[in-house]
Amino acid sequence: MIPSPYLLYLGHSRDPLGVKTSRGVAEFRREDCLGEFRHDDCPLTLGLPRLGMEEAAAGGARTLILGIAGAGGQVGTDLIDDAATALKAGLNVASGLHERLRDQPRLAELANARGLSLFDVRDPPAGLTVGKGYPRPGRRLLTVGTDCSVGKMYATLALTRGLRERGVAADFRATGQTGILIAGEGIAVDAVVADFISGAIERLAPARDDDGWDLIEGQGSLFHPSFAGVSLGLLHGAQPEALVLCHEPGRAHMRGIPGRPLPDLVDCLERNLEAARLNSPEVRAVGICLNTSAMDPETAPRFCAVVEAQMELPCTDPVRFGADSVIDHLLCFEPSASSTIASR
Amino acid sequence: MIPSPYLLYLGHSRDPLGVKTSRGVAEFRREDCLGEFRHDDCPLTLGLPRLGMEEAAAGGARTLILGIAGAGGQVGTDLIDDAATALKAGLNVASGLHERLRDQPRLAELANARGLSLFDVRDPPAGLTVGKGYPRPGRRLLTVGTDCSVGKMYATLALTRGLRERGVAADFRATGQTGILIAGEGIAVDAVVADFISGAIERLAPARDDDGWDLIEGQGSLFHPSFAGVSLGLLHGAQPEALVLCHEPGRAHMRGIPGRPLPDLVDCLERNLEAARLNSPEVRAVGICLNTSAMDPETAPRFCAVVEAQMELPCTDPVRFGADSVIDHLLCFEPSASSTIASR
Numbered sequence: 303m304i305p306s307p308y309l310l311y312l313g314h315s316r317d318p319l320g321v322k323t324s325r326g327v328a329e330f331r332r333e334d335c336l337g338e339f340r341h342d343d344c345p346l347t348l349g350l351p352r353l354g355m356e357e358a359a360a361g362g363a364r365t366l367i368l369g370i371a372g373a374g375g376q377v378g379t380d381l382i383d384d385a386a387t388a389l390k391a392g393l394n395v396a397s398g399l400h401e402r403l404r405d406q407p408r409l410a411e412l413a414n415a416r417g418l419s420l421f422d423v424r425d426p427p428a429g430l431t432v433g434k435g436y437p438r439p440g441r442r443l444l445t446v447g448t449d450c451s452v453g454k455m456y457a458t459l460a461l462t463r464g465l466r467e468r469g470v471a472a473d474f475r476a477t478g479q480t481g482i483l484i485a486g487e488g489i490a491v492d493a494v495v496a497d498f499i500s501g502a503i504e505r506l507a508p509a510r511d512d513d514g515w516d517l518i519e520g521q522g523s524l525f526h527p528s529f530a531g532v533s534l535g536l537l538h539g540a541q542p543e544a545l546v547l548c549h550e551p552g553r554a555h556m557r558g559i560p561g562r563p564l565p566d567l568v569d570c571l572e573r574n575l576e577a578a579r580l581n582s583p584e585v586r587a588v589g590i591c592l593n594t595s596a597m598d599p600e601t602a603p604r605f606c607a608v609v610e611a612q613m614e615l616p617c618t619d620p621v622r623f624g625a626d627s628v629i630d631h632l633l634c635f636e637p638s639a640s641s642t643i644a645s646r
Numbered sequence: 647m648i649p650s651p652y653l654l655y656l657g658h659s660r661d662p663l664g665v666k667t668s669r670g671v672a673e674f675r676r677e678d679c680l681g682e683f684r685h686d687d688c689p690l691t692l693g694l695p696r697l698g699m700e701e702a703a704a705g706g707a708r709t710l711i712l713g714i715a716g717a718g719g720q721v722g723t724d725l726i727d728d729a730a731t732a733l734k735a736g737l738n739v740a741s742g743l744h745e746r747l748r749d750q751p752r753l754a755e756l757a758n759a760r761g762l763s764l765f766d767v768r769d770p771p772a773g774l775t776v777g778k779g780y781p782r783p784g785r786r787l788l789t790v791g792t793d794c795s796v797g798k799m800y801a802t803l804a805l806t807r808g809l810r811e812r813g814v815a816a817d818f819r820a821t822g823q824t825g826i827l828i829a830g831e832g833i834a835v836d837a838v839v840a841d842f843i844s845g846a847i848e849r850l851a852p853a854r855d856d857d858g859w860d861l862i863e864g865q866g867s868l869f870h871p872s873f874a875g876v877s878l879g880l881l882h883g884a885q886p887e888a889l890v891l892c893h894e895p896g897r898a899h900m901r902g903i904p905g906r907p908l909p910d911l912v913d914c915l916e917r918n919l920e921a922a923r924l925n926s927p928e929v930r931a932v933g934i935c936l937n938t939s940a941m942d943p944e945t946a947p948r949f950c951a952v953v954e955a956q957m958e959l960p961c962t963d964p965v966r967f968g969a970d971s972v973i974d975h976l977l978c979f980e981p982s983a984s985s986t987i988a989s990r
Binding site: 400432434435491492493495496497499501524525528529531533534535536558562577580581 | 869882
């Protein structure tokens, strides 16, 4: 486990989506966060005290969380310099980037010399195999999206919490670095060997027979030219009984691809259902989760109502309005005949 | 480059599909193959002289090609024992399995002690990045399939040769271990980090402006529960102008998944076209390539004719009957307006 309290890194970031890992940890592990580290040119904040590395260490912080990410997860020289400063101040360093901290000789030497640890949370577990798609018992929900970074993890966490509040056994299954840092476990599906995408998810959410739910965090989008392969393998490995479609209204283009429009909600949901039927013939959509954080308080609920009418499914912003309507719809269905058979 | 002549490994294999790498090298690099190595319980042959390791080395062989593969590419103890024997006999060893020869301490030590090399052809190149899907100039054809191991590589090689015979510039772009061993270069797309599937193919078949074709070897199937993610990322990265659908009639179930039927040809082609349109709005299907090797000489051409009528596309077995009909259809189209714009 990664020792807390944490110092959350924002660095030089100017893009709110680029700091989503630090933001997620700040929101869902608030009690474990001592402060945030940012340079003077960073206009973003998580609402935590701004601390230097030495200052944070003196205040009791144990680990710097490098919670920033560009597409592809490269490690820049700024990041390495700052990670080195953190180690010199006595902090462990954790990262969810594709490039591994341990592969940076300067960081590896510093950590070794000072008895500190480097945590690369994107490391896949050993011994992954290909997925098989055989029917397996258990109830599983997957969040899918029109794009990357539209709120799939938030929705999944909100649904998990909502189910637990109703006394239903429910587990969040993390598939990305932020989710793993929040949950303390999971598999970063975009970092596994391509052959093992669906197999990794079959391992992450194996057969269960307690009538509880696995709520699996989706990644990317079937419509994203960078990541659709990951999204499809994840969809097949999840073998979901239920899908929740996630979307951020008003986004100008697909994340990282200027000029590329987002898909239509109806098309996106239909394509996901069609692809899911390969392993889950009875899959159904149970709701739409929007990230309305950019909308004013009057517009957001009206927009949800419009989408709800258009899609004929409950629609909410789970962060703003809770996830009850989606959970109601999820629980009003009994398991389908085929999943009951599969679970015997 | 991997030193030839080669000794091709069949080991204890009893499954013709499991030795497809050795078979492919035997067919397309015949002049570089000295013999085959198989144990007494192996009923398969490539039609090459059966040789022991010492015997092959004495005869001039330079490298043992471990051309067998199970799904997921695990290295068994039999394989390691035989590879060790080869090294002791003075042969280099090449492998396309996921598990790397160099990670087997016994093999690494033997190779090092004897000044021999271990070639892991599935190693991805360094510095891969995410794909972007931006329109890029060049003419690209991709083979797609109803299943794994249905003849996509053979079809791609036959189409490449056919185009060259007509004086058209054409390059085979290998995406699997067999293709890489045949071509001497390529990227094993199923072995890259999942985030980089489409990016790897954008790198493998970059922009070209000589009016020549890149013929990209497909992998897996959108309908295979183990590998669909790889197939989709490959399809998006290829950004193909033309698709050729490959199929082996009569297969009882999807490769490695007993009980799972193959998709219908029409559905399979339509789903591939739909997915390809994300990056190639004008993509078109130009033919069907069947592997009819299990059919008798009367049935095979009749079956091709039936599929041709059903699909309204040229249909051939490229190994048995050549690929001319598909190439005719491919070349009868001028580049679409949009690809002409993209290539300026």
